[in-house]
Every structure is written in C-alpha cells, then in structure tokens.
Amino acid sequence: MTVEPPRTSTPLDVAAIRADFPILGRTIRDGQRLVYLDSGATSQRPRQVLDAERSFLEHSNAAVHRGAHQLAEEATDAYEGARERIARFVGVDADEVVFTKNATEGVNLVAYAMSNAATSGAEAERFRLGPGDEVVVTEMEHHANLVPWQQLCERTGATLRWFGVTDEGRLDLSDVDGVITERTKLVAFTHQSNVLGTVNPTEQIVSRAHQVGALVVLDACQSVPHKPVDFKALGVDFAVFSGHKMLGPSGVGVLYGRRELLAAMPPFISGGSMIELVHMERSTFAAPPQRFEAGVPMTSQAVGLGAAVDYLTAIGMDRIAEHEHQLTEVALRELSAIDGVRIIGPTNTEHRGGTVSFVIDGVHPHDAGQVLDDKGVEVRVGHHCAWPLHRRMGIPATVRASFYLYNELDEVKALVDAVREAQRFFGVA
Amino acid sequence: MTVEPPRTSTPLDVAAIRADFPILGRTIRDGQRLVYLDSGATSQRPRQVLDAERSFLEHSNAAVHRGAHQLAEEATDAYEGARERIARFVGVDADEVVFTKNATEGVNLVAYAMSNAATSGAEAERFRLGPGDEVVVTEMEHHANLVPWQQLCERTGATLRWFGVTDEGRLDLSDVDGVITERTKLVAFTHQSNVLGTVNPTEQIVSRAHQVGALVVLDACQSVPHKPVDFKALGVDFAVFSGHKMLGPSGVGVLYGRRELLAAMPPFISGGSMIELVHMERSTFAAPPQRFEAGVPMTSQAVGLGAAVDYLTAIGMDRIAEHEHQLTEVALRELSAIDGVRIIGPTNTEHRGGTVSFVIDGVHPHDAGQVLDDKGVEVRVGHHCAWPLHRRMGIPATVRASFYLYNELDEVKALVDAVREAQRFFGVA
C-alpha cells in the first residue's frame, strides 16, 4: 500500500490527533488494538470536547433563558455562543439554527410542522400538504429521512415519490423533471449516502425543486462532519445533522432553516421556553429559534458541540476531507483486489466520501463483522438504516467501514487483513 | 432559626454531599459564596454523574442497538442497564421506560401519538380523539403539561377543560365529577407544582379518571427528584420526568407508559432504530420502548442519569424528602415573618414540597432577584412557565426558591437576609 502525497494541503498529524481521543487507547476482545471504523454510526470524542462539557457543568450550569441570576447568564452565554459558532461552521446565521436531540428529530420537526400547518394561520399556508401534493425522496435515504415523510404523507394524504438508484450506487436523475413536478411540495435527500458513500449533486436537485416552488430538506449527517459545507451556498431550505457524528456529544443535533421559513413555520414540540403568551384557552409562540426549542434544552451538549466545531475548524475541514479521501482510495483499491469481495457503491473516489460498504461471497456480513471484531476491527454490519437501498442493491446487508480524521492508513490495512481472515475462517478463500 | 431533630431518618451529611458537587465551590459576582436555590429549574451534578458519563465516553462509546462489535455491545449494555435502574427507581419495568430528550418531549410524545391514532390501525382506537371528546388539565400546570394538550385539541377538535386553583394554592376538586366526565379521554396533571410546591392528591383524580375510562398522564418533574415515587402504586397510565432536575445530565428525560398502552400506541418521532420493516411505500414499527426512540439516542446521558439514580438511591429518597421538608419549614416560617412578603402557595408543609414562591410588596420579582443574585443567592424570578397560574393568583411574577439535598440551613438564612436587603435597597422596609 502506498499513499500519494497530499494534493491540496498539509497532511494531518494523525498521531497527535489520536492522542486527543482517550478511547483509541483501549483494546478489544483479547487485547487486540482498537481499530475504530464505525464513525459513520457515531464518532469518538476528543478530550477537548469532554473537557468543555465538564467545565461548563462544574462552573456555569443552569437552565438557559430562564432566570436572571449569574449562573443562568453564563449558561445562556455558553449555549448561545455555541449556536453562533455552529452556525458559522455551516455558513448560516445563529437564528437559523435550531438545536434538536438528533438529526432525526430535525427531519421530524419539519414533517410535523407541515402537518400542523393544517390547523395554523395563513402565514403557514406554504407548508400545507394534502391529497394531490407530492413529497420526493430517494431510494438511498437513511430511514431518518424516509419514514418521517411516509408518516407525513399518511397524516395528510399526500403522495410519496422517489428517485431510484443505479447499479453503480448513484442517484438516477435521468428524469428529474418527471419526478419533481408542479405537484411536488418538498424534496428531501441526503447529501452523502451513509452506505454507498455517494455524494449527491445538490445543484441539479435544488434548482429543479425551486423551479416548481418545492422546499428542499438536505440530510447533511454524513457530509458536515467530513468536509466544508455551506448551506447558504448550497441553497437548501432546511438541513439537518447530528453532533455525535462530528466529535460532539450525543443528544444534540441541528436543524438549519432559512430565516423566513422558520418565521412562518408552526411549532412542533410545545411547552416551556417556546411561547410568547400562554392562556388556558390558547397560546402564541416565540420567534425562531426558540419556537422550536421547547423545554430545558441539551445545554451542556450544545456547548460540547461548539467545542467539537472549534476542534474541527482548528484542524481544517479541507484537510480532514483530503485525509479521508486518501484512506478511501486505498480501501477501495485493496478491498476490490480481494477475490469474492464486492464494493456496494462507487468504486472510485469521485463524488464520494469515506464510507466503504461491501459484501463477501459466502460470508454473511454479520459473520464477517464477528471475525473483524475478533481482530479489533470495529465496523458496522446490517442494513445501516437504509433497508430499501439494500433491497435495491439485491442484498440483505453489507459490511461498512467508515473513516474519520483519527484513522490511519495501517487501520485500512488491518481492515483488509481481517476481511481475508474472515474468508479463511469461513472457508471461502 | 432552630431545626427540629429529624423525625424518621438520620439526617443527611450535607457537608459530605456538597463536596461531591464541584460547582458549589464557586463564587458569584464579587466573590459572594454561591447559594444555589434554583434546583427546581435545574439541579447541579455530582462528580459521580460526571465521572460515569466521561468513563463511558472514554471506554465504551458507540451507537447502541446498531452493530455487533464489542463497543456497540458495551454501549448497549450500559444504556439498557441504565434503563433498568431508572425503571426500578420509579417502580416500573424497563420496557415501560422510554428515553426522551426532556419531560416536555415525553408529554408531546403522548399528545402526538394520540393525534396520530387517527391514521393508525384499530389497535390505536383508544387513543383517538375528536370533537366532543375532552382533555382535562389543571390551572397550575407547567406550560410543558398545558400547551401540548392545547395543541392536541387544535389538531383533533377536542375540548380542553381544567381544574381551577384555590386562593391557598390547592387544586379545586370540589366538582371532580363535573370536570372529569364520560367525555373525558385524558387527564393530565402535575404531581407537584413547580411554583406553589403543592402536592396534588393523585388518588382522587386517578380513580375518577379511570372510572370514566380516561387515561392519566402525571407530570412528575418536581416529585421524582425529591421523594420516593412509585408509578405503579400511583396507578397512573403515563408519567414524565427530566434527568437534569435530579442530578442527571441535560438532554435526557423519561416517559413511563403502561406496557399494554405503549404496545398499542402509534409512534411519534420516526426514523432509524424504531422500525421493524421498511419499504419505500410504508414501514412497520418495533415493539416499545424502541418504537419511541428514533435515531441515535442520548446514550451517555442515559448512562449519566443511571448514575444519578444510583447516587440518590444510596442516600435514600426518604432522607432527601425529610431534609427538604425541614428547609422548607424554616423558609416558610422565616419568610412569612417578614413584613411585606407574601408566600404564593400553601404556607404549611402539608402535602407540599421544597419550592417556595413569594412576592415582596413594592419590589418587582425581577428586581428582587437582582439583589439576591448580588448576594450570591440564585433564585428564579418570573412566571416559571406557569403563566396561567400566576394570572389566577393575580400576580405577574414571583420569586422562587427551590431546595435540594445539597442545600443547608444557613442557605435559607442567606435567602431571608437577602430578601430583607432587597426591601432595604428599594426603600420598602
């Protein structure tokens, strides 16, 4: 295995980065070195993020936006400061960032706001859906960006349509104008597939959607953690991502919404801190983002995510993308070279991120995963919450390796070796 | 000020407890000792909870229920182990405990499941609501247990009714049978008021509700952290509480639901990990509690809440209740003794928890809070997310002191002194 010299930026000092992640020092099973290749499911946390959260909790913890004492003031500053940095990280303004518990809640927030529009005022008109209206998704969506739209259609009588996937694992956009039509009210699609690694062409989809006046929701769970992303530049109306996939805490996610859309959108979860006036008979609601953050929020988690964004920014998203690109290139090449191993998704690195899924003839992914685990190589096996995509590719499950800034080239080698071992163990090589 | 000797249990070693809470060592403004009397909004966290979460993140962090590798196995064990201990803490079974981001989400979960029942199968029949049906709440509810029901009524055409509050700050139950009737489909009320401290008589309300076949939702946010609570013994159908009010992390709450109800209830937030089968056209859903936990959950936060429950259990909820009872008794007596101070809520400790709200003639609560803060006394001022209750009591806002296991008697004294100082500062005494 050889690495080409980095093309656009200085290479990462991966050893120094790894030293920031306490968990990477542990072993697996009988003393195997941990080779963590499951960052697509959830990433690990650097000391800096753990420390930021702990320091907040040991010094400034209080309920934010509720009360005037000094702790509340410091906590609110920390929480809103995190919001500002996170917003800047994805090219938007702080008041366009809503904190959710995860990306899944973000998608549901938009989906429920749309069905709630039925019983809201005229300003919510453009969010209303009914029979005859259509919602467009793709066959490669994560369940998080599929099931909420199915449910929205069930609630409203709208129809779900979708773009298919080619054998190569790309979106079939041969009939964009036939799928996104005047009936389309919303288009939801993933920026990068969590199985195939495919990066979808946002421009073509966004411009057609806007041509027919449809809203665009981008699932950015697998892009924001791995490369520079600017939602304004992409022109999407909404986007979601999760903290835990980008070195941040679990329990916090982000919904971005264009200012004027959030302002017109009915609330989803209701309760304290999202209101303007409350009477027994009825209530009115606060301006965004508060309108969409009911209850005591994930305060220390937002602070932790702010620290994660600082960490990523200090390293540089360009360099991280470049690093993963190199690992992916080697992984694709080496895995493809093994007899009986088939990559599911693009086999080159063009418009493709650092997620490599594959199947091994004669070895069920679950069994392969067990052998890999025995070698300390932690990958995910199964349908990765993208069941329809697997069905489309004609397979029940895959083995998925996903890379991040802390992965090293010799971990790719460990993966490849473990795959060969799985073949040996099950007698197929 | 004198303390009576503890009645039923050995007194807490508050000094030892305080040593577990790093934040209690800090100062406020110009070097004032921190007197934290805002645990009703959010509690502080002991080292044990911070350590449990950090240790999880440094050793076993992974996406739970998704993948078969050793980290996923350890993470799932930690997450499900926490669920078991938390369930036991409130007298229910693990599969009746759903993790939410906060109590507010828990209430919304039930409210949305009920409107979703309209487009669900026959098994969801008993959750359906429509015109002519009634939902009953009380005038002392936190917005979290009021606004979601208003919104449910808007979505379904059902009618919201409520129990009033007496001048003494008790529920007016003089006409229980007139308020809860055959039309009532659901009764939602708070176990303990977050403003008045009032503990409501669950038995009378639950038995009338069940007599007419209505479901009962208990808001246990202010009871579970402070005394022994057993949901099975109370006979409620659903209950909610938040981790951050009971020494646990923010970003995690609990919805308890009776097993057979959860089994029949349609999902709320949808996405990964809550499904059974997913096709492009439609999906089926997993059994509870997974059905209600879409997406990567608040994993480390659940683990932290498990540690909080262990901490509270080791000290003993009975002893904690007794300790708060004593602080409350002294606070009520000393504050009532000040000319121009009026307690809002019961003035004795019968059926009453450790939350003491009051107004000071001639000093707006916001201004009083500022003087208290200047003395290091952190209380909450405003309507405490119970605006209708304040309107009912004829006041726009109150000052609220709320106690917890780490508060000492001399902090009550600091509160009382600061209130007198506020009167002096604004020239009303």
Place this chain on the structure above:
Amino acid sequence: MQLEQMYQEIILDHYRKPHRHGLREPFDAESFQVNPTCGDEVTLRVRLTGTDTDAVVDDVSYSGQGCSISQASVSVLTDLVVGKPLREALTTEAAFSELMHGRGKIEPDEDVLEDGVAFAGVAKYPMRVKCALLGWMAFKDAVSRVVVEAS
C-alpha cells in the same frame, strides 16, 4: 457592590414617578410587547405629526407592568423622543439599543441619550437587557406600523 451601578438613582426615580404614563388618544399606532421569560408587558402608542422626513413624534403614551428597568426605560424613552423629529428619535433608539448590546463596554453619548446613559450599567447584565429594550421595541414597532399604514 455592583447593584448601584445598575440601579442608578435616575432609574429608580423614573420607576417611582414615570413620565407620560397612561394610554392617551389620539394615536396613530399601538404596539404590545411582552418578554416571555419574565412576563413583563408594555402597550405603547405613538402619535406622529407631519409626514416622511418631516415627521415629528407628537406623543408617546403607554401602560404596562414589569420590573424597574423596563418601566424606567420606557419613561426615559418618552423624554428622549417626544417632540423630536422622527429621524432623530430613531437614531436615539439605535444608540440606546447599541449601548444595551455592548455588554458594558460602550461609552454612552450623553448628548444623545441624556437620562438613558443611566442604563449603561444594565448592559453588563445580559439577562436584563431585554427589560431595558422592551419599551423601545414597542416604539420601533409602533412607528413601523404608522409608516406601513401610511404607505
């Protein structure tokens, strides 16, 4: 003790004896503003004379409930804007808003803000800034309604 910095005598005076208090007729527009975190409210009316660049603030009347900061602030507001050209009043509004968002690091211009400079200490308390701005938001909103209606 920092309290005196926040609660300047000027503020307490305005709180105890608010200027131009009460709701009066005639008026061109009214705005109701509430601070949802604490429940402070103000209803404020403006009466303008003249139009466009010649417009002058003829009267500002108000009622409400709230803390000393929110009540004193709206009283000071009336001193600063009544009888002034609208353009000048809006400049004053901008200066006051800037002061309040300055976290105590902006030196207020007494020529522009007069009694308003007393609120410089409030700017150090971010949770109270909304109190000080409540009346000013109502003023801005009411003025914008007049302008919208006129156009």
Place this chain on the structure above:
Amino acid sequence: MQLEQMYQEIILDHYRKPHRHGLREPFDAESFQVNPTCGDEVTLRVRLTGTDTDAVVDDVSYSGQGCSISQASVSVLTDLVVGKPLREALTTEAAFSELMHGRGKIEPDEDVLEDGVAFAGVAKYPMRVKCALLGWMAFKDAVSRVVVEAS
C-alpha cells in the same frame, strides 16, 4: 481466539447443510420473524398432530436469510422438536432461551439441547443472541397461533 468458541463446527455444519430446509405443506400455522437491526428473516411453519396435552410436533419447515448463527439455530431447532410432544418441545425452547440469555454463565444440559449446546459460546455475545433466537421466536409464535386458532 474466542471465535472458535462461537462458531463451533456443529454450527458451521448446520449452516452449510441446514436440516429440513424449505417451506412445506401441510402446516397449521406460519410465523414471519425479522431482526430489525440486521435484517435477518425467517418464515417458519409448524404442523402439529393430536390436541392439547397429546399434541406432537409433526413437522417444522422454514426459509429465510441471515447469518450462520440464525440459520444454524433454526436447523438445530427442527432436530430438537420434530417428532417430539409439544410440551417437551416447549420445554426445550425455554431451556435454549435461558441458555442464550445466560451471558455464557449457564451450563447447558446436553440431554435436553443436544446440538443446541454448541450455541453456549454465542451467549457471550449479547448482540448475537437475537440471531440465535430468531427461529425459536418464530416457532413459539407459530405454535401459539395454532393454539389460539384451535381454541
């Protein structure tokens, strides 16, 4: 290496040459079970003869897809229950389920579980326990359907 403990030869043999594979007629009830985390599926049919306490498992047929553990387990299941009195089959089911939930700490009874004892190593891997139980859940479910229909 712990792998061999999990993947006993017996398991791999059943996986490669599953017993009684395929769906057959006649049958009294069918159950479809799926493991939503990994997508493993099994469709299983039971045919009983006799009734109540005399009931005997006449045939179990199945098809499905999944890992070696889930496929081998259902193959072993058929060996253990076909031709046995239903009561005995359900006792075996309970014993197997107990073994799988024992986290590797339960000593299996070879007289009851026969080839099933090979799964003792799987019990140490909690994430794989569901694989081993998939077919058994289908069996239990199918039997309960026969009983419900009969009553």
